[in-house]
Amino acid sequence: MxxxxxxxxxxxxxxxxxxxxxxxxxxxxxxxxxxxxxxxxxxxxxxxxxxxxxxxxxxxxxxxxxxxxxxxxxxxxxxxxxxxxxxxxxxxxxxxxxxxxxxxxxxxxxxxxxxxGIYSVHGACIDVAGRGCCIIGVSGAGKTTQTYGLLRDGTTRVVADDWFYARIYGKEVFAYGSEKNFYIRADLATVWSAYVDLLALADFDAEGRAVVDLRLVTGKGRILPMTTLRQVFILYRDPEAPLTPRHPSAGETLSLLEENGWFNPHLLVRSPFKEDLRRQFFSALCVAADVVLVNTAGTPEETQRILASLIRG
Known part of the structure; x- marks a missing residue:
């Protein structure tokens, strides 16, 4: 940033x-x-x-x-x-x-x-069989790569690829998308060849990115307006750590989120009042959803297999 x-x-x-x-x-x-x-x-x-x-x-x-x-x-x-x-x-x-x-x-x-009472989450949100999964983490950890990798499976649907809004209803947390089309990188097809045709239609800017209509490759039925969050994947990249996913405690998760500014570098106001609101929301999310730390130091396909196994049990 x-x-x-x-x-x-x-x-x-x-x-x-x-x-x-x-x-x-x-x-x-x-x-x-x-x-x-x-x-x-x-x-x-x-x-x-x-x-x-x-x-x-x-x-x-x-x-x-x-x-x-x-x-x-x-x-x-x-x-x-x-x-x-x-x-x-x-x-x-x-x-x-x-x-x-x-x-x-x-x-x-x-x-x-x-x-x-609606909160911002800087990350992707997908839905598999009615179960919402969000993918967050520091820049460069592979959030976008892994999200689009999971979308190659025809049963996976997407709410957002970069930012979504969430609100608490009782013991559940609902996630909502807001962007009509998504802003993606030109190198996406070098990792996942399934997107070659989509990128061929894109108008890339000087940063090597373009706004694209993902429906051209997924179909209209796979872009969802909302889902109920059941899993939270926090991605990190550490070549010295094992690739085995780990389930942190709610306290450890909240500390990790706070230390990293809620993994959102674009928040405009970080006053004590605002930070307390975010702390309350993410505390509720840690209770409502299963949180998993996933090390993306392996190949994209290795991480895909880990995420797919966690999502599908």
């Missing part, structure tokens, strides 16, 4: 709005799990990626949160400013769309966390 989030007061937010409003060429409102998130940008490519990525919402609906994605030669690269009061973010000189879409999801997450 390169950028840092700088929180600003609402009066300063108004100054930035006045500063950047004249250069905004495109305004797009989209639905992110019931929230209306508005993109304001001078970049046509960002606008087009956004429209591919997120669900359409009526442009007459008032926005819950806003993202200004603009260029400004007088500001350092990868600058992120955020006003929690108005839920307005300024992404200045950021070219990587992956950060833009993650920060859009984070703005929606801030709205949902504060007022609706």
């Amino acid at each position: 390169v950028y840092a989030v700088h929180l600003i007061p609402i009066r300063e937010k108004e100054e930035y709005v006045e500063r950047y409003a004249p250069q905004v060429r495109y305004e797009v409102k989209s639905e992110v799990y019931g929230c209306c998130i508005k993109l304001l940008t001078d970049d046509k490519t960002v606008k087009e990626r956004w429209e591919e990525n997120f669900y359409f919402i009526s442009q007459g609906i008032r926005s819950h949160g806003r993202l200004y994605v603009v260029a400004d030669p007088g500001v350092p690269e990868d600058t992120v400013l955020y006003d929690p009061a108005s839920k307005t973010a300024f992404l200045i000189n950021i070219s990587y769309y992956g950060w833009i879409k993650s920060l859009a999801l984070s703005v929606a997450g801030d709205v949902l966390e504060d007022g609706h």
Whole structure:
């Protein structure tokens, strides 16, 4: 993670709005799990990626949160400013769309966390025979690779490949997706050849990524809006540790999550109040779902076999 989030007061937010409003060429409102998130940008490519990525919402609906994605030669690269009061973010000189879409999801997450008891999880979520499984971990541990590997099985369905929202109902935790299409890497087919045809249709950006409609290879019936979480896989990569999966205690899991910032580098606000909300949620998740630590130091196929055996018992 390169950028840092700088929180600003609402009066300063108004100054930035006045500063950047004249250069905004495109305004797009989209639905992110019931929230209306508005993109304001001078970049046509960002606008087009956004429209591919997120669900359409009526442009007459008032926005819950806003993202200004603009260029400004007088500001350092990868600058992120955020006003929690108005839920307005300024992404200045950021070219990587992956950060833009993650920060859009984070703005929606801030709205949902504060007022609706709905929490953000930075990770993938799949469903196998009605059992939801989420895959989280540090960057580079293989979350995306393993998620798409599991999707090669026709009985596996996907809710989200990178970020989902969750809420607690009694003793259960439900997971919900929000993105219409997914942002994937160009090298995916070098690991799993099943995606060669999908990637051949993709329009890749300078970072070697593209927004794609996964339904083209999975079929429409395998993209789910929600599932009930039963398993949590925390991936890590340690060549010195055994590949045997391990079931940590709830206390160990919570400590691991806290130490790693809930495995979410895109959270906009990390106040004591917010951290307490997240601690309560993940504590409930540790009780509702079976948590397994999985070492991905082996080959992708070795990890696939481990995950498949854990999922299918």
